[in-house]
Amino acid sequence: MASKTGSRGKRGGSSIGPAIFWVFTRLVLPLGLIYAVLWWRTGVAIDRQLDSLRPFMDIRRGGTVLGLNGDVGIRKLVIQPQAGSPMPAIRVTADRAVLRTPGIFWVLRSAIFGVPDEIPSRFGFSLSGAGVDGPPEALEAAMLGGHVMFPFELAGCEPGLTLEVANALGLRDAEGNFALTMEYGGADHLRLRIESETPGQATLSGDINLSLGPAGNPSMRLLTAGFESLNILIQDQGFGGRRNAYCARKLGISPQEFVARHVEAVRAGFAADGLVPGAAMDQAYTGFVRDGGKLTILARPLRPGPLAQLQEVGLDGLGLFVDATVKHNDDFTAPLVFLPADQFASTSPAAATGAQDAAAVPAVAAAEAPAAPADATADEAPAPGTEIAYDDLPAHLGAAVEVSTSLGTVRRGVLTGASSISIVIKLAPEEGGFPLSMPKYNIVKVRLAPPLTETPETQENAQAQ
Missing domain, CATH: 2.30.30.100 (SH3 type barrels.)
Structure with missing residues (x-):
């Protein structure tokens, strides 16, 4: 009897090997082959799209990205104009350039049956480690303005960003990360999220929350979406201090004096558009310019309505539709309002000195x-x-x-x-x-x-x- 029991134990133990082999051959291997084929097909599809651009751009890439989370893209992307192109001879690089999708099974289904008509649960794109390089004269020609998505970057100091200023502010070799993602959580709720970071300089992140229109065509649901809330966070990681120090040296004044000059220049910019900013300028924004940290802007509608109705509303009219606030770090929350300069001048005690002087008076x-x-x-x-x-x-x-x-x-x-x-x-x-x-x-x-x-x-x- 003892020998029979031992025999059964050996037979039971020997069944583990066949079970592993069965799982590998019936599950792991087929899934691996499907992934390999999908990875190959993804690379072919990417090359096909890039081939259509190669007559105009010199494009090189590394490996293919195919993540289980639905990220589809390429590594080590390099793009520059073809020889003889009238465009500046700058080279744009990125460690990763990916399209964000709901997941690998969504990619597989789309590859076989085509892209579904319904709104995906996740969609967008991202660039990681993106940078710009090239000869100094080409970089100078390509400097069109801002670089780190910092509000009113060089107001009161420089009319725009030049290569000399970029070098002085540590932006010459800076690389950035950028992502734009749409997330559909069901229950007619949609979130658009933007994330931008220049490490060591500044970050900007924001969410726009929408309520989709009635069921029907996805495009129409997006066009009739209602505005629910807006949340923007700008965080200084060193750019503000470097900007203040550079501009103070350039102008021969102290950093504190430049802060006042910068704020005045921003006010003048609004005045040129016929606007007077409210308390946020003298409180939250001035603190952010002086001390860095975080600047938070929040907005919510005063009454439900489609997002489309805000597209043609000027800053001076937003107060009719939106309750907006701004906050520096954890300080008090200030109302973010803009008034038409003519209305402000006609209704305020500062009318005699003009809208620009009125804008310079701190809120009570x-x-x-x-x-x-x-x-x-x-x-x-x-x-x-x-x-x-x-x-x-x-x-x-x-x-x-x-x-x-x-x-x-x-x-x-x-x-x-x-x-x-x-x-x-x-x-x-x-x-x-x-x-x-x-x-x-x-x-x-x-x-x-x-x-x-x-x-x-x-x-x-x-x-x-």
């Missing part, structure tokens, strides 16, 4: 608001329902208010900021509880309101905004 911060007299009594405080003149609003920071607008809406919340061109209220809990910036030209009437049902921020915190 809460810390500058006049404090109530120490001997004031409760009987002297205005009662709810009392109308407050716009110019008197800084004296009522921290108070509950009702704001009637030219759009026919009435907003209720705590007044947390007031300047000559806009106010900020923290909406009542039943209205969302988030900060809302409101430009002056939209405000018809402001009244004091009864205290909110939820305890608001303390006046000290309100004044910090």
